[in-house]
Amino acid sequence: MRILIATAGSRGDVAPFTGLGTRLRAAGHQVAVATHTTFADQVRAAGLEFRPLPVDPRAALASDEGRRLLKAGSGPLVVLRLLRLGRQFMPALGDGIADATALGTDLLLTTSTTSALGQAAAEAAGIPSIGLYLQPIAPTREFAPAVTGTRSLGGPGNLLAGHAVQTATDQLFAPAVRALRRRLGLPRLSIARARHNHAALHGFSPTVIPRPTDWHPRLDVAGYWWPCPDRRWQPPERLLDFLAAGPPPVFVGFGSLVVPDPERLTATVLAAVRAARVRAVLQSGWSELTAADTDDVLTIGDTPHEWLFPRVAAVIHHAGAGTTAAALRCGTPAIPVPAQLDAPFWSARLARLGVSPGPVPLRDLTAARLATAIRRTLDDPWYRDRAAGVAATLAAEDGTAKVLAAVERAAG
Numbered sequence: 001m002r003i004l005i006a007t008a009g010s011r012g013d014v015a016p017f018t019g020l021g022t023r024l025r026a027a028g029h030q031v032a033v034a035t036h037t038t039f040a041d042q043v044r045a046a047g048l049e050f051r052p053l054p055v056d057p058r059a060a061l062a063s064d065e066g067r068r069l070l071k072a073g074s075g076p077l078v079v080l081r082l083l084r085l086g087r088q089f090m091p092a093l094g095d096g097i098a099d100a101t102a103l104g105t106d107l108l109l110t111t112s113t114t115s116a117l118g119q120a121a122a123e124a125a126g127i128p129s130i131g132l133y134l135q136p137i138a139p140t141r142e143f144a145p146a147v148t149g150t151r152s153l154g155g156p157g158n159l160l161a162g163h164a165v166q167t168a169t170d171q172l173f174a175p176a177v178r179a180l181r182r183r184l185g186l187p188r189l190s191i192a193r194a195r196h197n198h199a200a201l202h203g204f205s206p207t208v209i210p211r212p213t214d215w216h217p218r219l220d221v222a223g224y225w226w227p228c229p230d231r232r233w234q235p236p237e238r239l240l241d242f243l244a245a246g247p248p249p250v251f252v253g254f255g256s257l258v259v260p261d262p263e264r265l266t267a268t269v270l271a272a273v274r275a276a277r278v279r280a281v282l283q284s285g286w287s288e289l290t291a292a293d294t295d296d297v298l299t300i301g302d303t304p305h306e307w308l309f310p311r312v313a314a315v316i317h318h319a320g321a322g323t324t325a326a327a328l329r330c331g332t333p334a335i336p337v338p339a340q341l342d343a344p345f346w347s348a349r350l351a352r353l354g355v356s357p358g359p360v361p362l363r364d365l366t367a368a369r370l371a372t373a374i375r376r377t378l379d380d381p382w383y384r385d386r387a388a389g390v391a392a393t394l395a396a397e398d399g400t401a402k403v404l405a406a407v408e409r410a411a412g
Contacts, residue, residue: 001411004105005132006034006097006114006121008053010256010286012322013111014039015227016134016203018046022228023400024407034100046228051100054092090117090176097121098180107410112137116173116191117180119198124184128410131200132403134321135342138200138219139163140212146342159214167192201402204325207393208349223399224325226306233304239281242298243311246279249298250335250374251308253283254318257339259362262288269316271367273297276374281312306330314377316370319343319359324350331391333383335373337362354386 003024005017014035021031025047032049036056043050094117101108101121108129110118115131122129135146139162141155153161170191177191201222202209211221243249252269259265266282266289273280279296282289283303290299305323309315309330317323319336324346327334333355336347339362347359357376360369377383 001407002030002032002104002106003109003407004032004034004051004101004107005109006053006100006118007111008035008055008093008113009111010320011039011042012256012320013113013134014042015322016225016325017109017111017132018042018048018228020132020203020225020400020403021048022046023225023404027404027407029407032100032103032105034097042230045230045232051103053096053100055089055096090173091179093117094120094176094180095183098124098184101125101127107407115198115200116170116177116194119194120177120180120184120186123194124186129198130406130410131198132203132225133200134203135345136202136204136209136212137166137169138212138215139166141214142212146345150344150348199406201406203399204321205328205394205397205399207390207397208328208353220402222402223397224329224394225399225403226325226329227304227322229304229306233307235303235307236300238293239298239300239303242279242281245295248311248313249279249281249296250276250314250316250378251281251283251312251332252289252316253285253323254287254289254337254339255320255323256286257318257320257362258286259288259339262290265289265365266291268365268367269370270297272370272374275367275371276378278313278374278378281308287318314374314383316374318362319346319350321346328353328355328387328390329394331384331388333377333387335360335370335377337365337370339363353390355383355390357383 005021007013007017017033021033025031032051033043034051034053037052040050097114097117098121106127108118108122108127109132110129112133119129139159141159144153144158145162145165148161173191199218201220203225205223206221270291282291282299284290284301291297305326309327309332314333314335315327316335319338334350336350336359338344338347338359350356351358357373360373
């Protein structure tokens with residue numbers, strides 16, 4: 001079967017599907033990934049076909065509207081900011097998904113950012129589609145929507161908020177979906193109606209988020225899909241030397257988070273590291289953290305999390321879904337610094353699991369607060385013991401099994 005995975009967003013929205021794609025290929029399927037050109041090498045390194053989608057996600061986040069999104073953080077305002085940012089590139093994204101599907105596809109796998117558009121493309125091609133989501137996006141009584149923060153509104157309130165967020169998100173995609181359906185010669189159909197019978201699997205562990213009991217049977221939690229390791233990568237000598245020269249450092253990296261003042265953020269981090277009396281590895285990322293190398297601080301570029309995280313004492317990160325999963329997988333305590341969207345949600349989950357003392361939100365970040373969190377994390381063995389226990393549980397799970405079964409049913 002020719003399978004196309006269509007995903008859009010940052011690296012964390014792409015990397016898990018390289019590992020899932022290689023597992024599908026091992027099962028005998030032909031697998032292509034449609035995503036942004038900036039991730040082409042990562043897809044091809046996994047041995048998968050690459051099909052391009054438009055839009056530069058880093059440029060979008062660095063735009064004026066993207067900076068407003070960062071300022072909005074999480075909550076109702078962030079949904080409005082998403083609407084304004086997304087409407088700038090959704091029409092082109094829809095055309096890209098349809099064009100990628102037309103290159104030869106028997107089954108389309110979509111993510112939360114491509115599902116509404118992908119369902120139209122699949123309908124036009126006469127093929128089935130399945131949703132693969134990295135966040136819990138369906139309304140539930142059991143917790144508030146992931147983008148609205150961490151405070152439960154009670155069962156009815158959580159459900160009402162979930163439907164409100166879902167409706168607002170549908171409005172983000174609606175103009176592009178209508179235009180795409182017209183282009184493909186399809187009759188009008190609302191996003192909500194199209195979603196009604198659309199099966200979806202979620203790529204996180206039930207240990208982290210148990211499947212809500214009030215979800216529709218077509219929605220399930222599969223387990224994590226781990227990125228495909230890049231067999232070409234070798235650790236640079238300077239990194240190996242730094243790790244060997246002293247006690248395990250803390251890792252500091254904010255992934256795809258684009259901040260307005262990288263120099264100020266770097267200075268705050270360095271002051272915290274000095275106050276906490278620890279060594280640190282800074283990963284530049286889209287936040288552009290950078291500092292002169294010393295005996296206690298090293299700045300690095302892209303480095304596989306699965307290699308580095310087991311070698312550090314704690315992971316200070318932006319609480320994106322991908323980095324959160326990587327730290328859990330490696331059994332490393334975490335200090336989340338959430339800034340926007342679903343980051344507060346994942347931060348709260350880390351604290352609930354006992355692998356983190358709690359978040360230090362970016363908007364409230366000071367050197368003193370971060371230093372206190374570092375010392376608390378390192379001085380109390382509870383966090384590392386809990387992290388090791390969660391990692392052992394995740395190691396026994398097979399997140400790809402339910403996806404493979406769903407694919408086989410679709411091949412029917």
